[in-house]
Amino acid sequence: MRATANAGEILSVSNLTRIFGGLTAVRDVTMTVQAGEVVGLIGPNGAGKTTLFNMLGGSLPPSSGSIRFDGTDCTGAPSHVMGQRGVSRTFQITSLFPSLTALDNVRSAAYRTTRAGWGAAILRNAAYRWEEAELRRKALEILAFCDLDHRTDTLADSMSYGEQRRLEIAIALAAEPRLLLLDEPAAGMNPEEGQRLVEMIRRIRARGVTVLLVEHHMRVVASVCDRLVVLDHGVKIAEGPPAHVLNDAEVIRVYLGREPVDA
Structure with missing residues (x-):
């Protein structure tokens, strides 16, 4: 498996926007991912997380803004080109040859x-x-x-369902990705399977693969992520270490409810 460099910016997103007719699903999102990081993308349903993933993976072109991967502008590049450059992804619904x-x-x-x-x-x-x-x-x-x-x-x-998620x-x-995009990898998993997933993501990072994941299971997110980016209605509202973000008043208000999450 190819290894990612241990330091440096591998992904840079600047003012990324996607509009569907009169609906702006993602608005002016700017973020970076450092090589070797595990970064979580969280937010309520409809926040634009999967739309952002689809743009990063090449299955959906942005309406405006830019995407740079490993220093190269790949804005609007299709998924097979992103794959060739070193970006792989999974999906919310398992995509296997049954x-x-x-x-x-x-x-x-x-x-x-x-x-x-x-x-x-x-x-x-x-x-x-x-x-x-x-x-x-x-x-x-x-x-x-x-x-x-x-x-x-x-x-x-x-x-089993958990095995199918691991197979994906x-x-x-x-x-041989350098950046792995995981779209809700813990969806439908029981606590034991979720813990196994956390351990697997740690091993993936140890092999030199950078990980960006969308996830709703906050225990998984708090256990494995170095940083979190929070979207709400397509807009980035918070970013930082899990311990900070998961206790941010605005994040609690729009997404977590009133109970802070121990990180």
Whole structure:
């Protein structure tokens, strides 16, 4: 897996805006993510978090503003270009190949990193055979990293919900990202699965991958994030360490209710 530099700005968003007809879903959002950080993006439903994610991942062009990844302007770049540059993502609803095994799901994502080309695939020459063996080795390693090595030959639609969420993360990691976007990875998980997810995100960061996640589970957010960015009605209203943000009066008013969250 490719490693991200240990220091420096990897993502810079400036005045990012997305308008749908008469609705402004995201308005003038400016934020940065440092290499090696875990940053949480939080806020009430409809705050614009997924819209912002969609712009960062390349599935939705911004109406205005700019996105720079690793110093390069990639504003409006489509998702396959963002993937090539080192940005992978997961989705709120799991996006798997249900009739494929866990191993083949991960292998399918790892093909983006191959070099042998279609000619070698047709001829099935030595370079192709070596690369296929390497893809299998890599997929097995990622499955083990995500605690799914016991599910290698299990069909995706036969796995538990928590396992499917971890498999989607494994698929994203197979593309060798430098920045991993996780969209509500703890959704539907029980407390034990949520704690396992926290530990996995820490291991992902330890391997040199920067993480930006949208999440509603505040215990997960407080446990794993270095910084939080809070959106409300498409506008950034707070940013900072979890202990500060989760006890901010405005954040409590618009999102958390009246009970502060211990970080």
